Amino acid sequence: MFTQLRLTQFKAWKDTGPVALKPVTMLLGTNSSGKSTLIQSLLLLKQTVQSPDRTVHLNLGGDEVNDLFNFGGFEDVLNQAAESPRQFSIGFDFHGKESDRVKSGQFDCTYGQTSSGSVAIQTLDLRTASRRFRAIRRDKGAFSIMVDEETQPRFKGRNYAPERSIAFSVDAIADLNQDGPIVEDLSLAIRRELEAISYLGPLRRKPERDYPWNKTKPGEVGIDGRSAIDALLASALLKGEGQNDIVNGVSYWLERMKVADSLEVRQQGRSNRYELIVHRDGVACNLRDVGIGVSQVLPVLVVAYFAPAGSTIVLEEPEIHLHPLAQSVLAELFVTISQQRKVQFIVETHSEHLFRRMQTLIAKRQVQTSEAAMYFVERERGLAKLRELDLDEYGRVKNWPSGFFGDALGETREQARLVFERQQAAKS
Incomplete structure (x- = not known):
């Protein structure tokens, strides 16, 4: 399960900061605000680790059969207001299964552009609870390999370039000696988390x-x-x-x-x-x-039900073409399946009914606030901005953004006022 996501200078995002991901995570917000970009960052890594070319640093897509998205080129991914250095980064934390050799870990990767225009890793940083492994790009495509908090590289060369964003090269693993199997297991755990993502888009x-x-x-x-x-x-x-x-x-x-x-x-x-x-x-x-x-x-x-237990399901607009009651029941589906099958849901939605039912489930104590996270994404001066909705134990939002779901109470007051005025006019 993914427990945290971090993006810098990635499309609409200058810096998301650490975004906590729970068993059920809902992304709300206006159109073209940057919600889908949060999802796409993980899908970009998923299609990269599944690339047939192990030397690729980042698979931006183009294969309509095998790729999830076509991200275009480096300039299409880099935030338009990106500051120097012209680089973007993707990072996440995860918890694996108890039976896994690597129980938890952290991935952080920074990407830049080569003189030929291709995307190249600048820094790959992989961590477990107690170990750290880095591959840092030097001149002419050579990479330095550093372990833990060592200030000097153990070795460097072009044959130590990372593979598919998440793995150290065969030469690097071999030259790390007894540390080689550790970083290899960590890369394998990261790959499994990404491959276990099941994505369903908004167009079916x-x-x-x-x-x-x-x-x-x-x-x-x-x-x-x-x-x-x-x-x-x-x-x-x-x-x-x-x-x-x-x-x-x-x-x-x-x-x-x-x-x-x-x-x-x-x-x-x-x-x-x-x-x-x-x-x-x-x-x-x-x-x-x-x-x-x-x-x-x-x-x-x-x-x-089809996604394997322990995997992550990413959904965009699951509520399309459903009436309000059916939309609200989706919240119950996510909570129930997440608890029963240990499946994580990351959901991008515009449905007020789905969101309101999630509030009710929290109030009923059918889901704890520690098991569900809700974020509101909006644009501010051309950049995406993330607001974590602060819910109390009764499901009430303490920092609700104004005007997103409309003003139901205000509409009711306005209707009542017009009824009263028309009745008064009819009597006179």
């Missing part, structure tokens, strides 16, 4: 009337939820422990949201094609024939 595929199934389980749900149906089919049709767990879990939350009573996978004759049947009020309909909200929330519900 429309449903089909039927689907083929190749009798296998998909590797991931996909950025647009393209494999959510495959995950449901695998859950229903693959024999063994856990069969129907995802289908039953999705059905439960659809019923809680009052958009369906249950979900059923139905084979079409003897073919290998299947349809998803939505049951509601005694009527069975093909997924294609029900409201778009059901198909759009399906990937959200599926990934909550």
